[in-house]
Structures are given as C-alpha cells and as structure tokens.
Amino acid sequence: xxxxxxxxxxxxxxxxxxxxxxxxxxxxxxxxxxxxxxxxxxxxxxxxxxxxxxxxxxxxxxxxxxxxxxxxxxxxxxxxxxxxxxxxxxxxxxxxxxxxxxxxxxxxxxxxxxxxxxxxxxxxxxxxxxxxxxxxxxxxxxxxxxxxxxxxxxxxxxxxxxxxxxxxxxxxxxxxxxxxxxxxxxxxxxxxxxxxxxxxxxxxxxxxxxxxxxxxxxxxxxxxxxxxxxxxxxxxxxxxxxxxxxxxxxxxxxxxxxxxxxxxxxxxxxxxxxxxxxxxxxxxxxxxxxxxxxxxxxxxxxxxxxxxxxxxxxxxx
Numbered sequence: 252x253x254x255x256x257x258x259x260x261x262x263x264x265x266x267x268x269x270x271x272x273x274x275x276x277x278x279x280x281x282x283x284x285x286x287x288x289x290x291x292x293x294x295x296x297x298x299x300x301x302x303x304x305x306x307x308x309x310x311x312x313x314x315x316x317x318x319x320x321x322x323x324x325x326x327x328x329x330x331x332x333x334x335x336x337x338x339x340x341x342x343x344x345x346x347x348x349x350x351x352x353x354x355x356x357x358x359x360x361x362x363x364x365x366x367x368x369x370x371x372x373x374x375x376x377x378x379x380x381x382x383x384x385x386x387x388x389x390x391x392x393x394x395x396x397x398x399x400x401x402x403x404x405x406x407x408x409x410x411x412x413x414x415x416x417x418x419x420x421x422x423x424x425x426x427x428x429x430x431x432x433x434x435x436x437x438x439x440x441x442x443x444x445x446x447x448x449x450x451x452x453x454x455x456x457x458x459x460x461x462x463x464x465x466x467x468x469x470x471x472x473x474x475x476x477x478x479x480x481x482x483x484x485x486x487x488x489x490x491x492x493x494x495x496x497x498x499x500x501x502x503x504x505x506x507x508x509x510x511x512x513x514x515x516x517x518x519x520x521x522x523x524x525x526x527x528x529x530x531x532x533x534x535x536x537x538x539x540x541x542x543x544x545x546x547x548x549x550x551x552x553x554x555x556x557x558x559x560x561x562x563x564x565x566x567x568x
Contacts, residue, residue: 294310296309296342296346296357298356298357298359298366299357299358299359301359305354311396313366314339314342314392315385315389315392316368317342318335318388319367319384319385320364320366320371321334321338322537323541324376324384326544327544328387329553330537330541330544330550330553331387331388332549332550333535333540333554334391334411334537334540335391335394335395336395336399336550336554336563337409337534337535338364338409339395339399340399340400340406340409341364341408341410342356342357343406343566345357345363347406369381369385372385397565398564398565399563399565399566400561400562400564401564402432402433402561407433407558407561408434409534410423410434411534412529412530412531412534413447413530413536414439414441414447414529414530414539415441415528415536415538415539416439416441416445416447416510416512417445417512417527418439418484418486418512418528419437419484420439420484420534420535420536421436421483421484421486421532422434422436422482422483422484423533425484426533432559433559433560434534434558434559439539440540440542441542442542442545446538447509448526448527449509449525449526449529450523450524451507451508451509452524454520455522458522461506462495462497462502462506463505464492464493466493471493472517473515473516476491476492476515477491478490485512486499486510486511487511487513506524509526509528509530510527510528510529510530510531510532511532512526512527512528513527534557535554540553540557
C-alpha cells in the first residue's frame with residue numbers, strides 16, 4: 252500500500268507542474284496579445300473627416316498629411332523632422348488621454364491638428380510640386396519614425412504655432428492658466444522679427460460690434476484702449492476698451508488678430524492694428540525652428556530648445 256501511494260504521489264507531481272506551466276504560458280500569451288493590440292492602436296489613428304465619417308489611417312501616413320497642412324513644405328528638412336516628432340507626440344498623447352471617451356482621435360482642423368488629403372496637397376502645390384514635396388515630407392516622417400517628446404518619461408503636450416514675431420515664446424500659464432514645466436518662455440530663434448508683421452483695420456462701428464460694445468456714442472481715440480496687464484514675455488494679457496475689460500486671448504479671437512502682440516492707431520474713424528507674430532506663442536515656433544535648421548541645428552536640438560527639460564524617446568514596439 253505504501254509503495255502504491257508513493258507511486259501515485261510521484262505520478263501526480265508532473266501533472267501539477269504541467270498545470271502551473273500552462274498557466275504561465277497562458278498568462279504570457281494573453282500579455283503578448285494585449286501588447287500587440289496596444290502596438291496596433293499606436294500604429295493607427297482614427298480621423299474624423301470633413302464629411303463627418305471616421306477613417307482609420309496608418310500613423311506615419313497620417314503625419315505626412317499633418318506636415319502638409321501645418322508647416323510650409325519649403326522648410327528645411329530638420330525643421331520638418333521636428334514638426335513630425337511634435338505632431339506624432341501630440342496625437343499619441345491625445346489618444347492616451349481620450350482613450351474610450353471619443354469616437355475619433357483627431358479631426359482635420361486646427362481644433363486638433365490640421366491635415367491635408369492627397370488631393371488637397373495637389374491643389375495646394377500643383378501636380379509636379381506635389382510629388383516633390385510629398386516625398387520630402389515622407390522622408391521627414393520616416394527619418395523620425397517612432398520618436399516622441401517626453402518629460403520625466405511621459406509624452407508631452409507638444410504645442411506649436413507659426414511665429415513669435417518680436418517676442419520670445421510664451422509661458423503656458425499666461426495663455427491657459429495652467430503652469431507646465433516644459434512650456435516656458437525661451438528665445439524665439441527667429442532671424443527676422445518683422446517677417447510676420449501684419450496690419451488689420453476696422454471701422455469703429457464694426458470694431459464695437461465685434462467686441463459686443465453697445466454704447467458706441469461719441470468719438471473714439473487711441474487712448475480709449477488701455478493695456479491693463481502684460482504677460483511675462485511682454486505680450487498683452489488684459490486690456491480695456493471704453494472701460495470694458497477683455498482678456499487678450501478673447502479680444503484676439505473676437506477681432507481675429509494673428510496674435511496678442513499688437514499696437515494700434517486711430518485714423519479717420521478707423522482703428523488700425525499692427526500685429527506681430529502669428530499664433531498663441533506657446534511651445535515651438537515653426538519659423539524659429541526653420542531658422543534654427545538653417546543655422547545647422549538638428550531636429551532634436553530644435554525640440555529640446557522649445558520644450559525645456561525634455562527628451563526625445565522611442566515609442567516601445
């Protein structure tokens with residue numbers, strides 16, 4: 252009896268070990284499947300198209316369309332690479348933050364990231380330039396494949412804009428109220444501060460109407476606009492018009508001004524704004540990035556300049 256019992260126990264040991272091994276293998280297999288699903292999700296983007304339909308695209312193909320819409324194709328290759336990494340970081344972080352909350356990841360407008368279809372690229376550049384520029388943008392995307400900007404191991408809010416004009420970049424809290432350690436004011440690196448200067452004018456009744464000022468009786472002079480506060484970089488933050496207070500970002504939005512760095516004059520019942528720079532001023536200046544590239548800086552140096560304390564990391568495969 253003792254011999255038979257011993258034999259049964261000895262025979263049972265391999266079965267127990269086999270069951271444990273199977274559990275480990277099943278767990279490993281499930282983890283591999285989940286990892287592959289996550290990888291596949293990182294390789295595709297759900298784009299809300301202008302017709303209201305959602306379209307899935309390969310990430311790298313999508314980024315070519317973003318570069319075509321967001322940055323001049325004539326720009327230097329290193330500037331285009333910097334834009335590709337910023338755009339990739341933006342969309343992947345957005346996917347992480349809005350996971351399971353939306354039917355799409357991005358649309359094709361500046362509400363998320365602007366994007367161009369092949370037809371729009373051809374219309375924009377012409378037939379022959381289309382092939383030249385698309386190939387150039389594709390090279391910039393492929394040269395940086397999988398690269399993202401991180402701060403302390405996490406993908407950043409890779410904000411960018413067209414041009415600073417005559418000011419350095421802006422602190423994030425000055426525009427949106429929340430302080431972000433890597434979105435601080437740094438030199439614009441733009442070689443021509445007047446390049447983006449533009450004049451925008453309004454007759455006084457239209458000016459009042461756009462601002463929602465009903466009491467427009469009497470004359471209007473330059474001193475009827477008073478700057479109440481400036482940002483750390485020197486842009487206008489708050490101002491009053493005939494005593495009515497405005498945040499500059501709202502003032503800019505109502506008048507469709509290019510930026511919050513502006514001056515004004517009043518002449519013959521018109522108010523004339525001279526506006527410097529284009530965009531919100533937070534993050535990477537695209538024209539500054541191009542000027543840095545012309546000066547011999549590579550895309551990593553460009554990105555680390557505009558996003559303070561960050562690293563360029565590779566998305567896990």
